[in-house]
Amino acid sequence: MVRRRNLFVPGKTEYVKEKASRPPGQCILCDVARGVGDVVNLEIAREGDFIITLNLYPYNPGHVMIFPARHVEDPRELDRDEHPQLARLQNLALDVLAAEYGPAGFNVGYNVGAAAGASIPHLHLHVVPRYPRELGVVDVLSGAKIVIEDPVETRRRLRAAFADALKKSRG
């Protein structure tokens, strides 16, 4: 039996529980946008009409979400001012994450609608760094040494990196 060490996988249980306890009609991302509730400390940066947060349930270190402050549920509801803001922030996030984490690639995208896997209806763009070696069933079963960054450390790194990148990009 191989001993498992330094294996930390963020649990979804607390998040699911927390979400389930929310009164109907209340939106977790609207709460973040308004700066209320218990998830505000996930916030990384704010720019224009958008907010960048750590993902509530990070798939990988550096997994962020970019979402509009106002509640929309479909990218077609974004107006002509919001589209270019989001495009800019998406590319800025790719730059920041590339510089901070040096991933091998990214997944970037939306889940629109519950059937597509959107657990939160409020539109949010996922930017997920991908690494050559990631946590998989084989890794877990083989007892591989896997270290996933502490979310508090991720937040600290990304807050600083985004603040710097946003400042530079404003000229």
Ligand SMILES: [Zn+2]
């Ligand atoms: Zn909302």
